[in-house]
Amino acid sequence: MRRLVPILIACLALLAGCARPLVDTRITDVGLVSLTPNGFRSADAVVRLDVSNPGPAFTLREVQGTVKRGTEPFLHLTAPDLTVDRQKDSSYLVPLHGQLDAETSILQLLTTPNAWNPDEVTIDFSARVGVGRSSGKTIEYKDIPLRTLIEQF
Numbered sequence: 001m002r003r004l005v006p007i008l009i010a011c012l013a014l015l016a017g018c019a020r021p022l023v024d025t026r027i028t029d030v031g032l033v034s035l036t037p038n039g040f041r042s043a044d045a046v047v048r049l050d051v052s053n054p055g056p057a058f059t060l061r062e063v064q065g066t067v068k069r070g071t072e073p074f075l076h077l078t079a080p081d082l083t084v085d086r087q088k089d090s091s092y093l094v095p096l097h098g099q100l101d102a103e104t105s106i107l108q109l110l111t112t113p114n115a116w117n118p119d120e121v122t123i124d125f126s127a128r129v130g131v132g133r134s135s136g137k138t139i140e141y142k143d144i145p146l147r148t149l150i151e152q153f
Contacts, residue, residue: 025051027052028050028089032045041106044095044097044098046095049092049094050091057084057085059129060081060084060129062128068121070120073104074100078096078099123143
């Protein structure tokens with residue numbers, strides 16, 4: 001389960017700077033607060049995000065991520081709505097839920113040497129970003145290399 005930590009942190013790194021009016025929003029620090037396995041197929045984590053937002057308040061809704069090795073998904077991530085305060089630096093505790101793909105076994109991940117190689121793992125991410133009370137716009141990122149996200153932090 002400790003191997004899930006870099007992937008969970010990398011997915012959360014995608015939460016900042018996602019909408020055009022929010023281009024100056026940055027995640028300044030990320031930390032794992034807790035990681036709780038739920039059997040062999042899922043885990044819950046709480047991640048601390050320090051966010052610098054010089055712009056308007058915004059809310060991320062319907063946050064979802066898929067972690068893939070090659071083209072095959074092996075982990076699905078979800079997070080509840082997150083509202084980022086306007087014009088301030090804040091720290092947020094974000095709960096994440098990770099669920100192995102139905103076609104993936106925990107034994108397969110543990111016995112495959114390159115299963116967690118950051119050069120072979122990519123992430124798809126989507127969320128609905130709303131400023132103020134607007135319903136917002138859905139943003140999507142596809143095939144983001146895990147190596148790129150790790151190097152940013």
